[in-house]
Amino acid sequence: MINRVVITACLVMCITHALAITKCISKDGKISFQETTCAETDKALIVMPSMQPTQPNRADVQAQQKRNADAKNRIAIREAINERRPIIGMTYAELEQSIGLPQSINSTTSASGATQQRVYYFDSVTWYVYMSNGAVTSFQNAIGGLGRKTSTVPCPSAHEIRSVETSASSITLTDEQRRKYAQQLSEMRSCGK
Known part of the structure; x- marks a missing residue:
């Protein structure tokens, strides 16, 4: 008895694995169920989708691989920032x-x-x-x-650094002027270290 149940279950699974059942409704309202696609003029509704595994789309696979690589890259960059090194x-x-x-x-x-x-x-x-x-x-x-770098010029005071910071925060500066102020501030802050 158990063997018959197992065999029946296997047969049902094999049949449903290979077939997709589609419900087709024709223009005159007739309903039919079939394993093939409906005629172009009929409305179609898949009642039981095929259980066959589908091959992934190559573009989807490549997109997922790119997302995975980007995520790994972001993690590596985050680690490098924490370790205070470039990457x-x-x-x-x-x-x-x-x-x-x-x-x-x-x-x-x-x-x-x-x-x-x-x-x-x-x-x-x-x-x-x-x-x-x-x-x-x-x-x-x-x-x-x-x-x-060592310098014979004395290091700037906190007041001098704050004055340059204030000048550097002006909204009227060009990008080049901002870069020069940033470089100057970096040198001032690192003096004597």
């Missing part, structure tokens, strides 16, 4: 969050476009970060390299 793919803002403002920026314009080298001096390492189209394309570091 390829970072934007200007993410790089600033990670290691602050550069001490110097060297720009190059060529037939292939504009690139920047941003230099960051720290106590035990100097970072050279290369950017193109607003993103980090490569970087290198010199361990025990140049260290912080």
